Amino acid sequence: MIVAGRDGGEGVRLVLETEEAMLLSELADQVDSVLLLGEVDDPALGRLLPNAYPDDVTAAQDFTRYTRDSLVDGKRQAAQQVRDATAVDDDTGLVQIELDQAEAWSWLTFLTDLRLILAERVGIVEEGSDESDETRDDYLRAAYEWAGFVQGSMLEVLDPIKG
Amino acid sequence: MTDTLEHLDTESVVNTAIDMPWSTIVWDDPVNLMTYVSYVFRSYFGYPREEAERLMLRVHQEGRAIVATGNREAMERHAEAMHGYGLQATVSKAAP
Numbered sequence: 001m002i003v004a005g006r007d008g009g010e011g012v013r014l015v016l017e018t019e020e021a022m023l024l025s026e027l028a029d030q031v032d033s034v035l036l037l038g039e040v041d042d043p044a045l046g047r048l049l050p051n052a053y054p055d056d057v058t059a060a061q062d063f064t065r066y067t068r069d070s071l072v073d074g075k076r077q078a079a080q081q082v083r084d085a086t087a088v089d090d091d092t093g094l095v096q097i098e099l100d101q102a103e104a105w106s107w108l109t110f111l112t113d114l115r116l117i118l119a120e121r122v123g124i125v126e127e128g129s130d131e132s133d134e135t136r137d138d139y140l141r142a143a144y145e146w147a148g149f150v151q152g153s154m155l156e157v158l159d160p161i162k163g
Numbered sequence: 164m165t166d167t168l169e170h171l172d173t174e175s176v177v178n179t180a181i182d183m184p185w186s187t188i189v190w191d192d193p194v195n196l197m198t199y200v201s202y203v204f205r206s207y208f209g210y211p212r213e214e215a216e217r218l219m220l221r222v223h224q225e226g227r228a229i230v231a232t233g234n235r236e237a238m239e240r241h242a243e244a245m246h247g248y249g250l251q252a253t254v255s256k257a258a259p
Contacts, residue, residue: 047194047251048246048249049246050246050251050252050253051253052239052242052243052246052252052253052254053253053254053255054253055255059254063239063242063243063254066239067239067243067246070243071243071246071247074247075247105206108199108202109247109248109249112194112195112199112248112249113249115194115195116192116194116249119193119194148196151196151199152196152198155196155198155199155202156198158202159198159202159205
């Protein structure tokens with residue numbers, strides 16, 4: 001993967017290997033599914049939609065009632081945007097993606113939501129001792145680290161540390 | 164005597180309501196990158212880089228930081244925005 005600035009403009013340019021694009025597309029689809037189908041008590045959803053009033057049940061319920069739909073919509077749109085941008089039909093080599101500032105924010109928030117979900121899933125797996133989970137655990141951890149690398153690289157371009 | 168006390172009570176209640184605004188608190192999260200949190204604070208709140216980094220470090224080191232104070236609706240809007248960015252945020256009445 002290459003993450004670079006755009007010629008003469010704000011935003012970021014990504015160059016992905018086909019496999020990387022396919023992986024991101026698949027992960028984005030999974031994040032969308034968690035947001036669409038996730039059970040209310042799914043702890044991963046709790047990470048994406050935290051309780052704004054931990055000490056006040058009524059206020060917490062009101063806050064959720066007023067904010068949940070638009071938060072879920074925004075997060076789903078970000079995930080769908082990443083999924084569509086990374087959708088590749090076949091092995092065509094490199095996938096080039098240009099993002100303006102607003103599109104880059106969608107990617108940054110998607111990568112955050114993805115990492116929150118993966119962190120929750122890995123945490124759950126860690127509690128078990130079933131060896132069959134280890135491969136899945138490794139896969140999730142790798143995806144978690146990689147998503148962090150992509151996000152960090154994007155931030156270096158979008159928000160370079162001056163002098 | 165009684166009148167005076169009642170008067171004082173009313174005044175203190177009013178003062179308390181005015182002097183105790185609400186706050187939006189962002190909590191530490193082992194997942195989010197420090198550079199991301201700082202960038203969110205700058206982009207969303209419009210804080211200068213130095214202030215955004217100071218708040219980010221406070222979240223990181225002390226586990227939480229008040230990122231805004233004001234009326235309740237505004238603090239809920241900020242908390243909702245922080246949730247949109249994937250940060251853990253709560254709303255509470257500012258400590259007296």
